[in-house]
Amino acid sequence: RVGAAAGRTDQQVVVAALAQALEQQEHLHLAAGEAHLAVDMDDAQRPLGIHLRSGLSWFSPRLDYHCRVMTNGLPPRAVARVDELLAPSKPRGILFFSKHKSHTRVPSHLIRGFQSQGHRVLWLQPSRLSKLFGRELGEAFASRRGLAFRPDLILIYKHDVSPEFLRSFPSELPRVVYYEDLPPDPNAPGERLLEVARQSSLLFTTAGGMVSIFERLGVPRVAYLRGGCDPLDHVQGRRRRAFEGEVAFIGKAFGEERVELIREVASRFDLKLCGVGWKETTGLDPTRAHVYPKQYREICASSRIVLGVDARDDVYLYFSNRTWLTLGCGGFLLTRYIPGLEEFFTNHEHLVWFHSTQEALELIDHYLKLDLERERIARAGYDYVHAYHTFRHATAEIIGTAFGEPWHRGVRRAQ
Numbered sequence: 001r002v003g004a005a006a007g008r009t010d011q012q013v014v015v016a017a018l019a020q021a022l023e024q025q026e027h028l029h030l031a032a033g034e035a036h037l038a039v040d041m042d043d044a045q046r047p048l049g050i051h052l053r054s055g056l057s058w059f060s061p062r063l064d065y066h067c068r069v070m071t072n073g074l075p076p077r078a079v080a081r082v083d084e085l086l087a088p089s090k091p092r093g094i095l096f097f098s099k100h101k102s103h104t105r106v107p108s109h110l111i112r113g114f115q116s117q118g119h120r121v122l123w124l125q126p127s128r129l130s131k132l133f134g135r136e137l138g139e140a141f142a143s144r145r146g147l148a149f150r151p152d153l154i155l156i157y158k159h160d161v162s163p164e165f166l167r168s169f170p171s172e173l174p175r176v177v178y179y180e181d182l183p184p185d186p187n188a189p190g191e192r193l194l195e196v197a198r199q200s201s202l203l204f205t206t207a208g209g210m211v212s213i214f215e216r217l218g219v220p221r222v223a224y225l226r227g228g229c230d231p232l233d234h235v236q237g238r239r240r241r242a243f244e245g246e247v248a249f250i251g252k253a254f255g256e257e258r259v260e261l262i263r264e265v266a267s268r269f270d271l272k273l274c275g276v277g278w279k280e281t282t283g284l285d286p287t288r289a290h291v292y293p294k295q296y297r298e299i300c301a302s303s304r305i306v307l308g309v310d311a312r313d314d315v316y317l318y319f320s321n322r323t324w325l326t327l328g329c330g331g332f333l334l335t336r337y338i339p340g341l342e343e344f345f346t347n348h349e350h351l352v353w354f355h356s357t358q359e360a361l362e363l364i365d366h367y368l369k370l371d372l373e374r375e376r377i378a379r380a381g382y383d384y385v386h387a388y389h390t391f392r393h394a395t396a397e398i399i400g401t402a403f404g405e406p407w408h409r410g411v412r413r414a415q
Helices: 106-115 126-133 135-148 191-198 208-216 256-268 278-282 293-302 322-328 357-368 371-388 391-403
Strands: 002-006 014-018 026-031 034-039 093-097 120-124 153-157 175-179 202-205 222-224 245-250 271-274 303-308 333-336 352-354
Touching: 093 106, 106 120, 106 153, 106 391, 120 135, 126 135, 153 391, 175 191, 175 391, 202 208, 202 391, 208 222, 245 256, 245 293, 245 357, 256 271, 256 278, 256 357, 271 293, 293 303, 293 322, 303 322, 303 357, 303 371, 322 333, 322 371, 333 357, 352 357
Parallel strands: 093 120, 093 153, 153 175, 175 202, 202 222, 245 271, 245 303, 303 333, 333 352
Antiparallel strands: 002 014, 026 034
């Protein structure tokens, strides 16, 4: 059977889908000239990355997503952009060590990115196994299971393994660490992280300013890797009355500047606060203490402005992954400026940034009056990150950099 639907767009777009390709009930969601086939999973729309420019198009609704270049603009000062991802030279086996990370689900997003390119992934959690069976037995099982997988590469998320455990693997097996965080003291990352990083063949950091610091501290090879959104978890969600408000902030009560800004915003606007520590620090009651991808989508859909305040604003190209998540979920993001932000985004085009508490309050007041402008910026940011900054892009770069292979068809440099 064939299902067809027409949506509310500037020009009518009709989509036809082979419904029998999916076992679950499906429906079509159309908006702004872009069609998404969504499956009812976890009470959320999860688009499969289908982009239609016009007319009628047939597609194969497979769950592996393939990001296509869209027609949105790029930041004028962008350092580089990927024009088209290349297929890897061959499928590889990736032995992945990480905790579960139920709040962010980053391990699941990385795995989906690798699998969408045809790679095999074995995900093991040595720390969990150690808790269940004791460290010696748990790590011995993980080591034996990992070697039986015959991996081509070991990937460690953050530093969720012990240095002793890593030594149980052949030294010639490439070891990559993906550190998606910023140490409390950037100049002293911590001995545990450094010991694991020094045993690796490649360390990826999402803080551009940390590259030279890690190199100075003896890490053999360091590269900057931007984050990204997941095309299944980070999409436009459904509105929820509990999250409706003028401004929303997602994050814990950390740092004097963040706490002070939240106090000022809460005193002037209808603020929905999500995170831990706010009652004890400010006396403000959070709407929700813990936020998972489903709630993140609902917050971005329900709040008129999503506020971003990174823990620090003095480290080059370090910003929280909430930047990617908010844009990926279609939220209008007002975030504090960090050095290098213009290399990825255009101010007032993909998002809006501020430099001080006073400027943030003025911009909130300004954009609350401009519904259409907020919607335009949120849509541009959504299109941009889903076209150029997903975990498919990030995992392609990990494999390409680790094995010295081209992972994109071309890079355009800003003039």
